[in-house]
Amino acid sequence: MTNETIEVIMRRRSIRDYKPDQIEEEKLQIILEAAKFAPNAGGRQLWHFTVIQNKKVIEDMVEKMINVIKQSGNENLQKKISNPDYHTFYNAPTVIVVSGAENARLIEIDCAAATENMLIAAESMGISSCWIGSAELVLSDENVKKTLGIPAGYKPLYAVSLGYSATKDKEQPVPRKENTVNFVR
Numbered sequence: 001m002t003n004e005t006i007e008v009i010m011r012r013r014s015i016r017d018y019k020p021d022q023i024e025e026e027k028l029q030i031i032l033e034a035a036k037f038a039p040n041a042g043g044r045q046l047w048h049f050t051v052i053q054n055k056k057v058i059e060d061m062v063e064k065m066i067n068v069i070k071q072s073g074n075e076n077l078q079k080k081i082s083n084p085d086y087h088t089f090y091n092a093p094t095v096i097v098v099s100g101a102e103n104a105r106l107i108e109i110d111c112a113a114a115t116e117n118m119l120i121a122a123e124s125m126g127i128s129s130c131w132i133g134s135a136e137l138v139l140s141d142e143n144v145k146k147t148l149g150i151p152a153g154y155k156p157l158y159a160v161s162l163g164y165s166a167t168k169d170k171e172q173p174v175p176r177k178e179n180t181v182n183f184v185r
């Protein structure tokens with residue numbers, strides 16, 4: 001048995017190549033509503049969403065990210081930036097940053113739930129996405145936080161790239177591990 005919701009969940013893939021076409025405003029608003037309707041501890045809704053659709057701002061963040069990676073000891077990321085096509089957000093026309101209130105218990109979990117809701121909502125409307133956890137390296141920069149208008153008392157946690165896939169048909173699902181479930185009946 002299946003239904004549209006299950007099909008969307010199974011169909012979603014992290015997409016790492018986008019067409020330059022911007023996503024429709026109406027779809028963007030639905031994605032943001034879906035984020036805000038995520039479950040959150042105590043119903044506090046201590047999250048904030050920053051929509052970035054300014055190419056220069058996105059490119060500046062990528063440049064800063066490359067500099068941060070160069071100075072970090074992260075070999076995995078250093079290998080990635082050695083690729084001349086490296087782009088933190090894979091050239092997506094829209095990036096959404098998810099921030100959470102500093103010192104709020106369980107806030108990462110709330111923000112992760114909101115992030116997943118955005119990915120699923122986007123997929124349901126034919127918009128592709130990728131969760132960009134590594135962006136935290138550049139989002140913690142005070143100048144970047146200022147440029148993005150992150151409210152005082154909030155820390156940026158995750159970024160999501162959104163756009164129309166340039167590769168979707170070629171993407172194969174990442175195989176899922178076996179033996180990650182047990183039953184007590």
Ligand SMILES: Cc1cc2nc3c(=O)[nH]c(=O)nc-3n(C[C@H](O)[C@H](O)[C@H](O)COP(=O)(O)O)c2cc1C
Nearest residue numbers: 012013014015016130131132133134135158173174
């Ligand atoms: C917390 C988190 C952080 C992630 N960070 C990145 C990232 O920085 N860059 C990236 O390309 N993908 C990132 N991903 C995407 C994962 O690599 C991807 O979800 C995983 O390989 C499974 O593939 P799928 O999403 O296509 O099913 C992240 C995913 C999660 C949940």
